[in-house]
Amino acid sequence: MLRLFQFFKPYVWNLFWVIVFLFVQSLAELYLPTLMSDVVNDGMMKGNSSYIWKYGSYMLLVALGSSLCSIVGSYLSSIIGVGFGRDIRDKVFSRVESYSLQEFDKIGTASLITRTTNDVIQVQTLIVMGLRFMVYAPIMCVGGIIMAFSKDKQLTLILAVVLPVMLLLIASIASVIVPLFKSMQVKLDKVNLVLRENLTGIRVIRAFNRLKSENERFEKANRDLTETSIKVNKIMAAIQPIMIILMNFTSIAIIWFGGHRISQNEMQVGDMMAFLQYAMQVMFSIIMVTIMFVMVPRAQASATRINEVLDMEPKIVDPLHGGESDGKRGYVEFRDVTFSYPGAEMPAIRNISFAAYPGEVTAIIGGTGSGKSTLINLIPRFYDVDSGSVLVDGADVRQMNQKDLRAKIGFVPQTPILFSGTVSENIRYGKTDASDEEITHAADVAQASEFISKMKEGYNSQISQGGTNLSGGQKQRLSIARALVRKPGIYILDDSFSALDFKTDAQLRAALKKETVASTVIIVAQRAGTVMDADRIIVLDEGRIEGIGKHKELMSTCSVYREIVSSQLSGEEIA
Known part of the structure; x- marks a missing residue:
């Protein structure tokens, strides 16, 4: 006292x-x-x-x-x-x-x-x-x-x-x-x-x-x-x-x-x-x-x-002197990363090494509990690695100011979180000084403008706490628009298309590819159809990388990837 x-x-x-x-x-x-x-x-x-x-x-x-x-x-x-x-x-x-x-x-x-x-x-x-x-x-x-x-x-x-x-x-x-x-x-x-x-x-x-x-x-x-x-x-x-x-x-x-x-x-x-x-x-x-x-x-x-x-001292703190980037905007690299949750008997991910480059789409796929969400949570430094290092723009994230690090990232979580307020306020959450034109453009790319225009007051329509007056797909699209409006160097989409129908999924990925041509896009997905066109697919199984490559390469070299694809797509779709 x-x-x-x-x-x-x-x-x-x-x-x-x-x-x-x-x-x-x-x-x-x-x-x-x-x-x-x-x-x-x-x-x-x-x-x-x-x-x-x-x-x-x-x-x-x-x-x-x-x-x-x-x-x-x-x-x-x-x-x-x-x-x-x-x-x-x-x-x-x-x-x-x-x-x-x-x-x-x-x-x-x-x-x-x-x-x-x-x-x-x-x-x-x-x-x-x-x-x-x-x-x-x-x-x-x-x-x-x-x-x-x-x-x-x-x-x-x-x-x-x-x-x-x-x-x-x-x-x-x-x-x-x-x-x-x-x-x-x-x-x-x-x-x-x-x-x-x-x-x-x-x-x-x-x-x-x-x-x-x-x-x-x-x-x-x-x-x-x-x-x-x-x-x-x-x-x-x-x-x-x-x-x-x-x-x-x-x-x-x-x-x-x-x-x-x-x-x-x-x-x-x-x-x-x-x-x-x-x-x-x-x-x-x-x-x-x-x-x-x-x-x-x-x-x-x-x-x-x-x-x-x-x-209680936060375990993740900013360094006294921030690390310097090497000028590669959007470059992400994992170097032999291992991470365990507090109290866990086994690491959630082990010996993960890969790189994601600007202008490319890197997809991460794997079964439930394979460590997909854990892996991408290490990029904005929500957790610190046990060993190895995560680099953004050539600097170890542990040597970067958290605010500066997260300013480089447009993050769309697995469970979309919206706040009470208007549609435009929720999109502007990604960039506080965004203009109405920027908000409209982000909504167009996220395929959200159609359902927003049907709402009673459009972009001024009220969203209840947690977005309970919207469907799952609508919440996902607004979350994506919120990330798009800040125009970051790195986009992290954690299973952000799961509630979308196939048509909207395809339209969104096509629009997203044009919008993020100079940025690094990292997509976590359950659907094989969502990742097939990616420049690089990382296959995770029980916290380890089982394969890295394009769709056709992995179909011939990675049994885990073949099982995932064959369980979801027909032979014609795979071909």
Whole structure:
């Protein structure tokens, strides 16, 4: 928790004034019982009306001053707390954006969402409340004890008995409640995970009639969280009545022993009333601290989770000095590359060596799990190789600035990802300053202009989150248009024609060939028909290259390629 206090730096002056105003408020509230004591002793008991009016007016002014300080202090503490939360969210989001895919896989998307939202809110709430209570309560507690002692030393012995009991009770509650709060955050992660999977996979769930089992799965996670929350709230609910009982018994004890001292002329009525108020102020301040102790464990658990995000160092970082290219725009080379996913027993790809040249189409084909997508994910450096090297324009990608590297690449992922917004905004995502003519041209090449023109508002038509109001083929074509609009030196198309019919597939490949005449095109495909015309076909099997060459060469030299082609095409199509 203390490590997050570095985010207080922009709010130092606000924090200073919060302390000042709360300090003044505390002094005002500590002074009120003394004024009341004087009014009772020297005004009411002596029948002095002018004294009552005079010191009653002082009490009113002090109360108004206390209220004003409370309002200003609360306002400033809210500004600090909300700003503090905003700054942490910004920092966490920026940190997450710098992660490689390995860090995402390690923490999990659902947990990252929880840490950026709920965990930050827990810490923010503690700050807003803490700035009030952690300044105000200690002053009231210490000041109340001092003022009570000044009124009557013997009655202070009552507080000497009650306060340790309260503190012991708080410590006992904290020892039980801290592990429960930590457990709650983990269980909240689980609920978010199940909910996210259900929302994103609703089509599959309905298609397989799994609604009942998914409801049961969510209910189990939700019940687990609920039971822990109920257990925590039961403990918290028990605090208030116990504290109130202690306060009532303390009041009875003060009145009982104070009454005896008044009857023996050892104490005045006003002093006993003031002592009673000071005792209540002290106990209320301890209750405030108790509330804080209830909030601190959960915020501490949240702070630990936030720090885990901030402390995790991305494994893929930019070098201190970027590598220099040799001037070959679009040249890609793999030199004896081997890569394994974290925790995997076997490498996903092994000893991969090949080169892709500008003006040529390099196709990668292979069975499911052969390592096709893994291989192309190494080019934009989504992962780092275990051994060997990947070169772009003659420079090792590990020696290049990630931003500069990815600016050279037009990437179309296997699963097309679209964002909420208009059609033109999604295409312009590839190049923020693209003109309307550039967007239209990219859509024409991607064979997307036909269905866009049929949409109600054309290029201004809204796309829902994830592109759920478009078909699979439409999403693929918009993803290709997004890559085309930036006119990169390297195009990477990861199985980007799988949802297209054969006619659209052929038209798109023909238009793409004209558009990318000076660029390197790397296509991953399942269809043999998509790769037959490529300048170079790389055949993968179980993470190894089984053959490299043109279609006719591979048909005679590579058995794996022959099996793939013969399983998909007729003899006439192969010929």
